[in-house]
Amino acid sequence: MLRTIKxxxxxxxxxxxxxxxxxxxxxxxxxYCNFFCPMCPFGDHDKVNQAKFxxxxxLTTDQWKLIFDKVSKYxxxxxxEGGEPxxxxxxxxxxxxxxxxxxxxxxxxxxxxxxxxxxxELKKYVKFVIxxxxxxxxxxxxxxxxxxxxxxxxxMDNLHLLTEYKVPHYFNSVITKYNTKExxxxxxxxxxxxxxxxxxxxxxxxDRSDVGYSLLPDRQTMVKVCESILDYGKKHSSPQIMIPTQxxxxxxxxxxxxxxECGVWKSVFVNGDGTVLVPCWKFNSPQNIYNLLDQSIEEIxxxxxWDIDRTCHDCKVxxxxxxxxxxxxxxxxxxxxxLSKMILQ
Numbered sequence: 001m002l003r004t005i006k007x008x009x010x011x012x013x014x015x016x017x018x019x020x021x022x023x024x025x026x027x028x029x030x031x032y033c034n035f036f037c038p039m040c041p042f043g044d045h046d047k048v049n050q051a052k053f054x055x056x057x058x059l060t061t062d063q064w065k066l067i068f069d070k071v072s073k074y075x076x077x078x079x080x081e082g083g084e085p086x087x088x089x090x091x092x093x094x095x096x097x098x099x100x101x102x103x104x105x106x107x108x109x110x111x112x113x114x115x116x117x118x119x120x121e122l123k124k125y126v127k128f129v130i131x132x133x134x135x136x137x138x139x140x141x142x143x144x145x146x147x148x149x150x151x152x153x154x155x156m157d158n159l160h161l162l163t164e165y166k167v168p169h170y171f172n173s174v175i176t177k178y179n180t181k182e183x184x185x186x187x188x189x190x191x192x193x194x195x196x197x198x199x200x201x202x203x204x205x206x207d208r209s210d211v212g213y214s215l216l217p218d219r220q221t222m223v224k225v226c227e228s229i230l231d232y233g234k235k236h237s238s239p240q241i242m243i244p245t246q247x248x249x250x251x252x253x254x255x256x257x258x259x260x261e262c263g264v265w266k267s268v269f270v271n272g273d274g275t276v277l278v279p280c281w282k283f284n285s286p287q288n289i290y291n292l293l294d295q296s297i298e299e300i301x302x303x304x305x306w307d308i309d310r311t312c313h314d315c316k317v318x319x320x321x322x323x324x325x326x327x328x329x330x331x332x333x334x335x336x337x338x339l340s341k342m343i344l345q
Contacts, residue, residue: 003102004076011074021301022268025075025103027068029094030058030083031272035110036146037134039174039205039215041281042083043146054083057273059293061090065097067292071268072101074297081108083272086117099125106130108172112151114158119165129162129169130201135179136171136191143178156195163196170199170242175225176215183225186232192239201242202229203319204251209282216317219255226252243319246326256316262309263324268297278305282314 007023014021032054033042044050059067071078078098085091086109098105107122108130122129135141138152145151162169171192175183182188183202192200204222205215217225226248233241250258264280271277274293277284278300290300315321 007074007076020265020306021074022071022266022297023075024077024079024267025071026079026081026267026269027064028081028083028270028272029064029085029091030054030088032058032087033083033110034087034112035084037144038146038211038213039176039208041208041210045146054272058088059272059274061093063274063293064094067270067274068094068098068101068103070292070297071270072098072103075103075268077106078103079106079108084110084113086113092117092121095122095125108132110145111155111158111162112147114161115154119161119167123165123167127168129167130172131159131162131169131197132174133159133171133192133195133197134174134176135182136188136195137182140179140182144174144176159195159197169197170201170239171195171197172201172203174203174205175217176205177217177221178215180217180221180225184221184228186228189232189236189239198238199240199242201319203243203322204317206315206318206321222255223252243323244326247319247322251317257318257322257325259313259322259325261325262312262315262321263326264309264321265301265306266324268292268300276300278303279309279312282312283308 011021011023031042032047032051033040034047035043036045037043042050068078080095080098085107088094095105095107105126106128107126110132111129133141133155134144138149141147141152141155142149159169173179173188182191189200204217204225207214207216216222229241230245230248233245247257250256262279268276269280270292274291276290276292278288278290283305288305290303292300
């Protein structure tokens with residue numbers, strides 16, 4: 001707690017003098033994922049070459065530890081993701097090391113490999129497991145994630161393991177044109193509770209610029225989804241809906257999330273090879289690529305390319321970008337709303 005207070009104080013002091021620095025660390029531990037999600041750059045169907053690429057370009061254990069050391073001097077929380085982070089042979093070693101730095105950890109995973117991990121040990125180090133579960137029903141799950149019914153059943157079994165071992169977890173679901181029905185008829189929520197998730201978070205899919213297709217539902221369907229989620233939240237206290245109501249209200253009214261200035265700079269997103277794209281992945285060109293193995297946080301966050309996000313509004317419905325770009329009052333209101341629910345449970 002003292003560490004967090006100190007870092008928040010430093011961050012606020014930097015804000016006062018107009019100096020931007022990251023507060024949340026996001027570590028993309030590997031370029032490999034065993035799933036085929038079409039909305040994700042790691043959903044490549046050529047898994048053989050993807051594995052070869054990851055073997056060649058993923059950071060070693062020691063290289064990741066060097067980066068963890070650098071980032072821990074600024075950030076109050078660490079998010080581990082991928083690719084699929086649990087596919088790394090040294091996954092638990094990296095988790096243990098982050099824990100020694102007194103960085104609270106959230107793990108984002110597709111949950112397909114959790115049966116291979118010592119969950120009793122995992123819960124010692126990880127505050128939350130965020131389960132990427134885009135649909136709770138087999139047919140739409142397999143369509144969204146590009147996997148077989150057998151894999152769906154393995155994931156469902158692993159969700160039960162999380163509950164059995166009392167590992168704190170909740171669902172994060174990307175809403176695409178393939179899975180809107182379960183949100184409109186609200187069957188998603190009952191199923192999520194059955195699978196042990198007392199909280200859920202959502203985002204509409206943000207279409208990729210590097211492909212020729214769209215996964216976003218049409219506007220009318222998006223409105224129905226938003227209205228249904230808002231309706232459920234008013235009538236039920238569980239599962240708790242993590243993203244603030246303003247997100248859905250703005251999409252109903254404007255067809256997108258609203259923010260004055262993109263907040264992507266508040267997080268350091270480290271790719272599997274140690275690079276940081278400034279300001280984000282949408283501006284992937286050589287002059288925007290920095291590397292935390294060779295450069296410091298101070299150097300990277302002093303880059304002129306950060307000025308791009310002051311006027312960029314390209315991300316229309318991506319929940320994490322919307323959330324990081326909201327005023328402090330939105331965070332505070334949602335935090336107190338969630339806290340009051342936990343107290344009442």
